[in-house]
Amino acid sequence: MLRLAGARLLDDRDYPAVRAVLAADPVGSCMVSARVESAGLDPWRLGGELWGTDGRYVRAGALQGLCFAGPNLVPLTGGAGALRSFADRALRRPRTCSSLVGPAEQVLGLWEQLAGDWGPAREERPDQPLMALDGEPRVAADRAVxxxxxxxxxxxxxxxxxxxxxxxxxxxxxxxxxxxxxxxxxxxxxxxxxxxxxxxxxxxxxxxxxxxxxxxxxxxxxxxxxxxxxxxxxxxxxxxxxxxxxxxxxxxxxxxxxxxxxxxxxxxxxxxxxxxxxxxxxxx
Missing domain, CATH: 3.40.630.30 (Gcn5-related N-acetyltransferase (GNAT))
Structure with a gap:
């Protein structure tokens, strides 16, 4: 059975694996992709840290979970084990982020792990449709904008x-x-x-x-x-x-x-x- 190691701080050696995760969901990962593309994985340039989880016995360069920790905490991928690892790492220091935001399954799963220490939240918004448009809008664009x-x-x-x-x-x-x-x-x-x-x-x-x-x-x-x-x-x-x-x-x-x-x-x-x-x- 695959076991997950604890969340670790990613660095430029992990760049190909990070890019593969981001490319799998370009709309959902846009907030993090924009930072990584312009700054790489160095925390100082990135404005935060990227955390990842690997398979303990499978070191093929694939990440089982990915989370950005900066002004916002953005868990992008990962199952229950990865989210537990992200929570453990987040709880090692005082909370500095203003929100958790990202794919609902990961955000709500991570919040379940963090709520006892970080709660109560000021507000929870559990259902936010993520929408995309890749063609001509069906509403006439305002030319004054x-x-x-x-x-x-x-x-x-x-x-x-x-x-x-x-x-x-x-x-x-x-x-x-x-x-x-x-x-x-x-x-x-x-x-x-x-x-x-x-x-x-x-x-x-x-x-x-x-x-x-x-x-x-x-x-x-x-x-x-x-x-x-x-x-x-x-x-x-x-x-x-x-x-x-x-x-x-x-x-x-x-x-x-x-x-x-x-x-x-x-x-x-x-x-x-x-x-x-x-x-x-x-x-x-």
Missing amino acids: RPVLPHELGTYFPAAVAMFHEEVGVDPTAGDGGAGYRARVSELIAGGRAFARFEGGEVVFKAEIGALSDRVGQIQGVWVHPRHRGRGLGAAGTAAVARHLVHGLGRVASLYVNSYNTPALAAYHRIGFRQVGRYATVLF
């Missing part, structure tokens, strides 16, 4: 804060006055990955490409100003960002959404997104 320019950060940032507060339930400007979050938003703008529709000097629609691997772009932060909801701006704006990913960047467009957000789910289905998996998130 465009990349945000660096000098527009001051106008865009309040909308980003409002979205974060509404979606995550916390104020991203708390603690450091918003310096960290502002830097992240500025980075997305500088990379051409923040999009908005402006009307009357304010943002009425926004969205971002949060993670961009060589095959997939993950759309995040979709938001419509409360005064402008009901006009179809969310669907048309998301279609514009998805079209940019598919036709402009040659990527599959992806996103995930809470299952209880029926208006958003309906809009994404109208655009042409199809469900390809299920995510879960545990927020602290």
Whole structure:
């Protein structure tokens, strides 16, 4: 019977095995793939650690489980034994991640192992359809949606804060006055990955490409100003960002959404997104 060793810190010698795991599910692994492709496996450059589990007696270079430990804890693959190993490693030090996020089976299985020490969570979102689009959107793209320019950060940032507060339930400007979050938003703008529709000097629609691997772009932060909801701006704006990913960047467009957000789910289905998996998130 195959026995799993404890989770170990992966390094550049494991790069081929890591890439094989990521390539098996390019949509589900986009958040981690984007980091690995740009930074390799060195923790300092990666902004976190990659943990893996191997077969104790089968050293053929294949990983039985893979988990990223950084600002978020992202268990991508692994059965019960691998998840137990990831939990053991995570519990050796104080929790620093703000969430567990990733494929639902792995996230919920890992949380079952961690909840006794890390719980209670601020919120659990166990059912988040993971969706993808690789062709022309079925909803006409909003031509007024465009990349945000660096000098527009001051106008865009309040909308980003409002979205974060509404979606995550916390104020991203708390603690450091918003310096960290502002830097992240500025980075997305500088990379051409923040999009908005402006009307009357304010943002009425926004969205971002949060993670961009060589095959997939993950759309995040979709938001419509409360005064402008009901006009179809969310669907048309998301279609514009998805079209940019598919036709402009040659990527599959992806996103995930809470299952209880029926208006958003309906809009994404109208655009042409199809469900390809299920995510879960545990927020602290």
